[in-house]
Amino acid sequence: MCGIVGYVGAWNAAPVLLSGLSRLEYRGYDSAGIAVSDLRDGENRIEILKAKGRLQALKEMTDNGKAVSGTCGIGHTRWATHGEPSVANAHPHCSKDKRIVVVHNGIIENYKELKEYLQKKGFVFLSETDTEVVAHLLDYYYKGNPLEAIARALGRIRGSYALGILFKDQPGKIYAVRKDSPLIIGRSENGNFIASDVPAILKYTKNVCYISDMEIAELTKDTITFYDVDQEVLEKEFRTVEWDAKSAEKGGFEHFMLKEIYEQPKAVADTIHPRIKDGKIVIEELGLSDEDIRKISRIQMVACGSAYHVCAAAKYVLEKLSGIPVDIDLASEFRYRNPILSEHTLVVIVSQSGETADSLAALRESKKRGFPVLGIVNVVGSSIAREADSVFYTWAGPEISVATTKAYSTQLAAIYLIGILFGEVRECISREEADHYIQELLKLPEKIQRILDEKERIQWLANKFSHTKDVFFIGRGLDYAISMEGSLKLKEISYIHSEAYAAGELKHGTISLVENGVLVVGVATQQELFEKEISNLVEVKSRGASVLGLTSYGSYSMEDTADFTIYVPRTESCFATSLAVIPLQLLAYYISVARGLDVDKPRNLAKSVTVE
Numbered sequence: 001m002c003g004i005v006g007y008v009g010a011w012n013a014a015p016v017l018l019s020g021l022s023r024l025e026y027r028g029y030d031s032a033g034i035a036v037s038d039l040r041d042g043e044n045r046i047e048i049l050k051a052k053g054r055l056q057a058l059k060e061m062t063d064n065g066k067a068v069s070g071t072c073g074i075g076h077t078r079w080a081t082h083g084e085p086s087v088a089n090a091h092p093h094c095s096k097d098k099r100i101v102v103v104h105n106g107i108i109e110n111y112k113e114l115k116e117y118l119q120k121k122g123f124v125f126l127s128e129t130d131t132e133v134v135a136h137l138l139d140y141y142y143k144g145n146p147l148e149a150i151a152r153a154l155g156r157i158r159g160s161y162a163l164g165i166l167f168k169d170q171p172g173k174i175y176a177v178r179k180d181s182p183l184i185i186g187r188s189e190n191g192n193f194i195a196s197d198v199p200a201i202l203k204y205t206k207n208v209c210y211i212s213d214m215e216i217a218e219l220t221k222d223t224i225t226f227y228d229v230d231q232e233v234l235e236k237e238f239r240t241v242e243w244d245a246k247s248a249e250k251g252g253f254e255h256f257m258l259k260e261i262y263e264q265p266k267a268v269a270d271t272i273h274p275r276i277k278d279g280k281i282v283i284e285e286l287g288l289s290d291e292d293i294r295k296i297s298r299i300q301m302v303a304c305g306s307a308y309h310v311c312a313a314a315k316y317v318l319e320k321l322s323g324i325p326v327d328i329d330l331a332s333e334f335r336y337r338n339p340i341l342s343e344h345t346l347v348v349i350v351s352q353s354g355e356t357a358d359s360l361a362a363l364r365e366s367k368k369r370g371f372p373v374l375g376i377v378n379v380v381g382s383s384i385a386r387e388a389d390s391v392f393y394t395w396a397g398p399e400i401s402v403a404t405t406k407a408y409s410t411q412l413a414a415i416y417l418i419g420i421l422f423g424e425v426r427e428c429i430s431r432e433e434a435d436h437y438i439q440e441l442l443k444l445p446e447k448i449q450r451i452l453d454e455k456e457r458i459q460w461l462a463n464k465f466s467h468t469k470d471v472f473f474i475g476r477g478l479d480y481a482i483s484m485e486g487s488l489k490l491k492e493i494s495y496i497h498s499e500a501y502a503a504g505e506l507k508h509g510t511i512s513l514v515e516n517g518v519l520v521v522g523v524a525t526q527q528e529l530f531e532k533e534i535s536n537l538v539e540v541k542s543r544g545a546s547v548l549g550l551t552s553y554g555s556y557s558m559e560d561t562a563d564f565t566i567y568v569p570r571t572e573s574c575f576a577t578s579l580a581v582i583p584l585q586l587l588a589y590y591i592s593v594a595r596g597l598d599v600d601k602p603r604n605l606a607k608s609v610t611v612e
Contacts, residue, residue, distance in 0.1 A: 002029060002091075002105045003077040004183065005200050006164045006174045009191015009221050013037075014065030017075035020193075020200035021055055025601060029077035031090035032058045035101045037166055038070030044171040045070075046098045050090040071221070072172050074164040074194075076103035081130070092166075093132040095139035096124070099168050102138070104131040105196060106160035106181040114156065134163065142167070146175055150216055151229045154179070160357060164194050176217040182355040182383065185209045185217050185224060187238065192219040197353075198241055198379070199398050206241040210381040239381060255599045257401035257493070261585050262452055265445040267396045267406040268578070271413040272441055274395075279435065281421045286374065287390040293425045295344050299326045300371075302334050302362040303350040306404045306485060307411060310350055313481035313577045314415040320574055321429060321437070322422035331358035335365055347373045352399060352407035354382025363387055376414050378407050392418070401600045403493050405585050408485065409448075412578050416441055419574075440572040444579070447569040451582045458583050461548065461564055462590030468519045471496055472510070472540075473584075474503040475523035476533055482523050482577050486584030493592040493602045503536040516544035521584075524551045524558065525568070525576035537561045550580055 003024030007016040017034045033050030047068055051057040055077065062068050076091035094101040108114070111130035114137060119125070123136040137156060142149040146167050160180035167173065176183055176194045186193035188205035194217070195201045198208065209224075211217055215234060216227045226234040253259035275283050299318060301311040311328040318326050329339065331349075335358055341347070347366040351359045354377035363384055366373050375388030378396045385391045394410035420437045423429040429437070465471075471490060473483035480502045487500035501510050503522070514520065520540045524533040530551070538561055541547050549562030552570045559565050568579040592599045 002196070003200065004074070004103050004105055004162055004164050004194065004196045005076075006074040006103075006176065006194035006219070007191055008072040008172060008174050008219050009188075011071065011190060012065065012069065013071050013073035014062055014068035016065075016204070017073050018055070018059055018062070018065045019203060020195060021075050021077050023199040023202070024077055024196060025055060029055075030085035031078045031087070032076065033078075033090045033092050034058065034062075034065075034068070034073055034075040035092040035094070035103075035166060036068050036070035036073035037168075037171055039171040044168055046094075046101055046166060046168055048092055048094060048098065048101065050087050050092075052085055052087050052090065071191075072166070072174060074101065074103045074166060074174060076164075081107060084128070089127045089129050091131060093127060093129065093135045095135045097168075100135050100138045100142065101166040101168075102131060102135040103164045104134055105162040105183075106179075108133055108157055108161065109159035110157070111159075130159075134161070138165065144169075146170055146173075147216060147218070147227055147231045150175060150177055151231060154214065154229060162196065172220055174219040176211070176219065177215065178211055179213045180357060180360065180383075182353070183211055184381075185211060185219070187224055191221055192224050194219065199400065202241065202398075207238050208241055208381075209236050209238045210386065211236070212386070241380075254593075255401065255589075257403055257405060257589055257599050260399055260401055260405045261582070261589065263397070264406045264409045264582070265449040265452070267394075267410050268413050268448060269445040270395045271410040272417065272444070275417050276438060276442070279438065281417055281424075281434075281438065283392065283417060283421055285390060285392060286418075290425045293422055296324055296346050296422070297344040298342055299324050299346050299348060300339070300341060300366075301326060301328045301348045301350065302331045302359060302366075303328075304331045304356055304358055306408045306488060307350040307352065307356075307359075309481060309485040309488065310408060310411040310415065311348075312484060313412060313478055314419075316478045316481065317415055317574045318419045318422070321419035322426055323428040324422065324426075329362075331356065331362045334358075335361045339365075341366070341369060341371050345371050347371050348376060349373060349384055349388065350376045350411055351382075351384050352378045352396075352404055352411075354379045354384040356384075360384055360387070376411055378410070402602055403489055403588070403599075408581065409578060413441075413444070416575060437572060440575060444571065444575060447571060447579055448582055451568055451579065455586055458566060458586045459590045461566070462587055463594050465519055465548075466494075466591050466594035468496060469517065470513070471498040471519045471521065472514070472545075473498065473500040473521045473523065474506065474533075474536060474540075475500075476503045476529040477526045478574065478577055479503075479523040479526055479529070479533070479580070482525070482580045482584070483521070485581055486521065486523070486588070489585055489588035490591065493588055493599055494595055494597065495603070496591070503533055506536055506539065511539065511543065514540045514543045514545050518545045519548060520545045521548045521550065522562065523580055524549065524555065525580050526573055527552075527555070528573075530555060534558070534561055550583060552576070
């Protein structure tokens with residue numbers, strides 16, 4: 001969740017660190033700090049500066065880094081887990097006399113045990129964090145060989161971590177190590193970098209390497225060396241990131257979220273078009289032959305948050321197109337129950353970052369049981385991408401806003417492609433039907449753009465409903481899946497209480513909450529369920545609710561019941577989610593703006609959930 005940046009090279013380090021941290025603000029944080037190593041007159045001095053709150057405070061404290069000298073350093077934005085947000089609990093943390101300085105993402109599960117052990121050895125702790133344990137433990141083991149100290153410390157630590165480490169007597173060097181928490185290494189002609197995510201260093205380099213669990217990197221100005229925990233040198237492959245620096249900037253939009261909403265036509269097209277060749281769907285990266293696809297008896301989908309809502313939609317789509325039964329699970333539940341996976345089950349893990357802790361654990365559990373795993377991810381080289389048996393990249397580009405939009409839409413597009421491919425191979429749909437679905441699929445980007453071009457009514461509705469306190473989203477079938485995502489978007493960035501329900505469940509308790517002042521958003525894009533949905537909207541309206549209807553052009557009878565109506569272009573019913581979600585994203589965005597909130601960085605939330 002937090003952000004790490006490190007740099008060693010020819011430039012002054014502090015401005016580079018602050019620049020990188022500013023590009024990781026989307027990950028969520030409540031304090032920030034940097035540590036810069038400066039070798040002068042034969043003595044290495046490490047200066048640590050920390051501030052509670054936004055990164056701007058640290059920038060002002062250091063004159064944007066110009067007041068801090070030294071060409072080697074590490075920085076961190078912290079999201080409080082152990083200990084309240086404060087300067088004392090902010091990273092970096094250090095051992096006595098700043099002999100060892102550490103920044104850390106993740107959770108040290110046995111930190112209390114280690115802390116008690118170290119206190120008995122005379123170590124004094126100044127913070128409430130689990131991270132300070134790492135600094136003192138490294139100090140305890142350090143006898144002049146950083147690699148040996150790191151390896152021995154890792155043998156004692158349980159939990160997840162990405163670490164950036166400075167040793168006072170090793171000037172001009174940064175050490176980095178990871179386990180279950182993302183960390184990348186970047187190299188350039190002007191120095192080398194560590195970072196939690198690509199946007200932090202994209203301004204300086206596109207040449208990156210993703211280190212694996214329990215691997216150690218040693219960085220100097222001119223060299224990067226990788227080791228395993230036995231201190232044996234490893235050969236690692238660097239790759240070129242295809243994103244450009246501008247893609248991680250706002251580009252004239254007021255917020256990243258709005259920019260990313262508007263990038264959806266292109267993102268969806270970039271996901272779809274390369275997989276359609278000569279009028280047929282070809283997904284070579286799946287690594288599945290036609291015979292493999294025919295053998296699949298069940299699909300088990302696992303995800304968190306918005307990716308789970310993609311899975312909820314995928315259940316309807318995949319079962320309709322391919323005839324394969326689909327089970328869906330929240331990753332945080334899947335990993336702690338005893339899931340019964342039958343023979344020929346394909347496990348599908350969906351994650352934007354490819355680093356989601358619970359989803360990664362579900363992947364590993366599935367592989368341990370011998371089941372093939374397909375990862376649907378956005379970030380190339382991420383942990384899920386590397387560990388899955390096959391990976392479907394959505395190619396959405398960098399997504400900075402905490403509230404996902406284009407990643408969600410591209411994940412849906414991936415599901416459509418897989419559904420059509422599986423359906424045709426398994427002869428659940430004919431070649432003619434597959435052609436029809438493909439043609440409708442190719443029209444989605446243009447139809448999404450049409451909705452964006454007509455955003456003014458949604459903006460007006462957002463202003464009207466910005467003071468609403470309770471909102472219910474209801475739908476049937478695929479519309480229920482859409483409702484879940486619409487509700488999540490609203491609650492996470494506007495802080496309005498919002499829930500989603502299958503419309504047919506209203507009378508099983510929920511309707512008792514409907515009264516004057518409540519807003520009900522009725523999603524009705526599935527024509528075979530339209531009349532039943534209207535009946536549910538009549539029920540809530542008769543109890544005093546305001547009704548906002550969302551349906552397809554042509555279903556104008558919605559206006560007989562709803563107080564306000566939003567229309568989206570018609571498409572094949574199983575693709576309706578891709579269109580209906582756009583006005584719901586815009587509605588949430590404009591309500592948040594109207595309420596004067598921080599759209600891109602909602603309170604208590606982080607972009608990449610890399611701890612439980």
